[in-house]
Amino acid sequence: MKKRISEMAITFGLLGLFWILLSGYFDGFHLVAGGICSLIVTAMSYRLLFSERRSQFFRTSWRLICYVPWELWQIVLANIDVIRRVLHPRMPIAPCLIEIETPLRSEFALVTLGNSITLTPGTITVSVDPEKGKFLVHALAKEPADALLVDQTMQRKVAGVFQEGRTEG
């Protein structure tokens, strides 16, 4: 019961903050209208925001925020690579399908890794198997596929963010 009330309170607070940010009015009518709308939406959907894993929430969020700049740099590199292949007169691509395995099992970690694979040089996530942690990946050429299969830089970074698949926390 206490967990439900704290979930509802946090959802209500976040939605109210979002309302104020988007509308920009701080007078009485708009605040009351925002409060009523946030209350209705919270009553319908407070269970959607939080999942079961609450133990390491803040540390994981902090590590996720530290992971974002590296990810943005990889996005820039990926786009330079793709634009080079698009505008090159000979169009050097050699697509192939690869399968990789990860020790991550929770939904949020799999979604983050899937999005990162789609946004980084030369690979898109085709299919995810959440029970065994297998990703089917379509690679555009041989070098990005090798970077994902052999180096495993991205898998190590995302596993470092979520700290799953290790024996000690």
Next chain:
Amino acid sequence: MLSFFWFTGLLISLAILCCLYRAIVGPGIFNRVAALNVIGTKTIILLVVMGYFFERPEFFDIALLYAMLNFIGTLVASKYLEKGQLWS
């Protein structure tokens, strides 16, 4: 500066025309759904550019709403094409 925004809007419209070719010709339905998703994303950029060009801040709300609609539309279309029905 305003003429630069107009020029940017023109270039984005040119990109939308390129994607329209793929939406009409693309062999099969998946090419067309992908092209429509891309047209939706470029429309968001166009809305923000026009919001700054005409100096009306209402366009940003419309852009946010259209981003969500485009995302949900692509997800629903791909789910229907994969499973043959919308409920599993």
Next chain:
Amino acid sequence: MVIVDRIVILIVLAGTFVTLAGAIGLLRFPDFYTRLHATGKCDTLGTGLILTGFMVFHFVHYSSTPLVPIKVLILIIFVFIANPTATHAIVKAAYRTGVRPWHLGEKRR
């Protein structure tokens, strides 16, 4: 003022170039999966760059309404999360329905 204007023009031109390259990739690549490579990556970064340029422009020229660029920032974050997810959804649907990937040396599809 003038130097910020030039930085904004540079960022927005870079974003427009990336977006146009994504559209050209949609026309030029020989297969469905490779076309989605081009659009999924180039579209996302192009949107991010152009909207970032506009945010900087707004902070400098219209600093009386500081809440409006936060809407644009929310739009950028949403596009960075939603665009790869939509790309993955449609690629998964195509793979499960049986669209085969293209290999080097085949005909264009």
